[in-house]
Amino acid sequence: MKEQILKEISPNDLLTEIMKIKNDGYRMVAITCTNKNGMELTYSFDKDYELLNIRLTTDTETELPSISILYPYSFLYENEIKELFGVKITGIMPDFNDNLYKIPVKTPFGVNE
Amino acid sequence: MGNRTIVPFGPQHPVLPEPIHLDLVLEDETVVEAIPRIGYIHRGLEKLVEKRDYQQYCYVAERICGICSFMHGMGYCMSIERIMDVEVPERGEFLRTIWAELSRLHSHLLWLGLLADAFGFESLFMQSWKLREQVLDIFEETTGGRVIFSVCDIGGVRKDISSEMLMKIKTVLTEMEKELKETTSVFINDTTVKLRTKGVGVLTKQMAFDLGAVGPMARASGIEMDMRTQGYSAYGKLDFKPITNDGGDCYARTRVRIKEMFQSINLIRQCIDIIPGGEINVKVKGTPNGEQFIRLEQPRGEVVYYTKANGTKFLDRVRVRTPTFANLPALLETLKNCSLADVPILILTIDPCISCTER
Numbered sequence: 466m467k468e469q470i471l472k473e474i475s476p477n478d479l480l481t482e483i484m485k486i487k488n489d490g491y492r493m494v495a496i497t498c499t500n501k502n503g504m505e506l507t508y509s510f511d512k513d514y515e516l517l518n519i520r521l522t523t524d525t526e527t528e529l530p531s532i533s534i535l536y537p538y539s540f541l542y543e544n545e546i547k548e549l550f551g552v553k554i555t556g557i558m559p560d561f562n563d564n565l566y567k568i569p570v571k572t573p574f575g576v577n578e
Numbered sequence: 579m580g581n582r583t584i585v586p587f588g589p590q591h592p593v594l595p596e597p598i599h600l601d602l603v604l605e606d607e608t609v610v611e612a613i614p615r616i617g618y619i620h621r622g623l624e625k626l627v628e629k630r631d632y633q634q635y636c637y638v639a640e641r642i643c644g645i646c647s648f649m650h651g652m653g654y655c656m657s658i659e660r661i662m663d664v665e666v667p668e669r670g671e672f673l674r675t676i677w678a679e680l681s682r683l684h685s686h687l688l689w690l691g692l693l694a695d696a697f698g699f700e701s702l703f704m705q706s707w708k709l710r711e712q713v714l715d716i717f718e719e720t721t722g723g724r725v726i727f728s729v730c731d732i733g734g735v736r737k738d739i740s741s742e743m744l745m746k747i748k749t750v751l752t753e754m755e756k757e758l759k760e761t762t763s764v765f766i767n768d769t770t771v772k773l774r775t776k777g778v779g780v781l782t783k784q785m786a787f788d789l790g791a792v793g794p795m796a797r798a799s800g801i802e803m804d805m806r807t808q809g810y811s812a813y814g815k816l817d818f819k820p821i822t823n824d825g826g827d828c829y830a831r832t833r834v835r836i837k838e839m840f841q842s843i844n845l846i847r848q849c850i851d852i853i854p855g856g857e858i859n860v861k862v863k864g865t866p867n868g869e870q871f872i873r874l875e876q877p878r879g880e881v882v883y884y885t886k887a888n889g890t891k892f893l894d895r896v897r898v899r900t901p902t903f904a905n906l907p908a909l910l911e912t913l914k915n916c917s918l919a920d921v922p923i924l925i926l927t928i929d930p931c932i933s934c935t936e937r
Contacts, residue, residue, distance in 0.1 A: 469871055493790055494873075495899035497884050509871065509882065514808055516871055538790045538907035559613075566617030566936070574625060 469516045476521045476529055483532045486510050491517060496542035498550045500574055523552060525575060531556040551575035581606060589618050593696045593922035596932035604918060612913040614906065620936040624896055631891040632658060632866055633732060642898060643933040644725045645688060646876050648681045651730035653874045657885035658732050661866040670734030672853040675812040679842040684713040685877035686835045689929045690765065696922045697774045705761050712754050716747055734859025744850045751843045762836045775828035779912035779924045782826055791908040793879020793901045795928055797822045798830040805875035816848050828927045865891050876901055878929045900934035
């Protein structure tokens with residue numbers, strides 16, 4: 466299997482980095498959120514089977530811009546992360562306002578047991 | 579501007595194997611927009627990683643979905659094996675590949691049947707599922723289960739397949755191939771099938787790439803992308819190429835899946851011909867520490883498994899990005915400007931697996 470690259474960035478550099486990646490012809494694969502020592506978001510991209518992961522750490526209070534202006538289909542991942550983890554992602558197009566999943570508990574993945 | 583109405587589609591609908599809701603905004607009989615609502619079968623399986631240790635989670639992973647069950651188990655096991663640097667014996671890899679391709683075969687047969695049912699071709703639906711029963715019988719004889727197999731384990735597989743059984747699988751598949759040719763020729767050549775699928779839901783190559791489509795949905799638009807070409811498991815030792823079609827419509831997707839069924843039979847034959855003897859698993863000791871992304875080619879497309887471990891028996895995170903989740907935006911795009919009568923066909927064309935999508 467091809468190499469997996471991991472690059473850590475600051476939340477402020479998110480849109481700039483994603484724009485470079487889009488211009489390089491990468492396909493977005495997934496956005497993963499892990500609730501451990503803050504909210505760790507990993508944006509995964511693919512080009513010719515090489516996986517490029519861009520990682521940033523944030524929290525549930527700081528606003529994070531949506532990348533749906535660059536990758537329109539990221540709206541599903543961002544809506545899911547917002548609803549399940551409580552990360553404040555702004556500008557998602559379209560934003561389901563926490564109505565994507567039918568869950569009775571608010572931000573269930575945002576709570577560590 | 580014609581009359582605008584909103585018609586709810588689902589969560590219960592005769593054509594839907596699993597619940598999903600779409601609000602279809604219609605202008606007369608044309609769909610202008612489709613707004614999805616999912617979550618009817620969200621089970622919080624990723625959250626369960628906090629309660630089940632990394633070995634128990636294998637049973638949870640394969641219960642994400644009944645159709646893609648084996649490959650979910652395989653993907654999860656592979657991610658742990660990569661983190662722990664565990665090398666699965668070669669025979670174990672070949673057995674995994676055989677079961678994976680059998681899963682692909684039965685999944686595509688299931689889909690073909692549902693497609694036939696969607697446009698009212700009941701006899702073709704029955705014939706497709708009759709063929710599928712033969713694959714399920716093979717699963718039952720080799721694993722003990724028809725839907726959930728529980729044969730994939732960290733370090734290899736739990737059960738072996740004897741040489742006699744492998745020969746029997748080859749014989750059954752050879753017989754099935756003849757019937758499959760007859761059944762699939764109806765999908766390819768029948769006038770009514772062509773009328774309902776040709777030119778319907780066209781997704782160009784650029785659109786498919788821009789919308790992140792994967793699997794047969796992408797390959798039917800001319801994108802040559804298949805994770806099996808990366809050589810995981812025993813695929814590196816097999817001779818095959820991704821199957822593509824430039825049509826981009828429902829008919830093209832049907833043709834791609836039909837060809838993939840024959841390709842799966844061929845891959846299983848290749849595995850049976852060259853499978854080595856030896857061990858089928860290795861003992862795994864200790865606990866994983868690290869993280870890994872694993873990508874497999876499920877019947878519906880690329881699945882991504884992300885696993886993060888912290889050195890204890892409980893994992894920090896398991897994340898599954900399933901192919902249906904990736905294909906939903908492409909579905910919503912193809913629904914725009916389609917006729918209301920074509921909606922069931924278009925939804926089925928992505929081969930939706932909502933259990934996988936919602937987890």
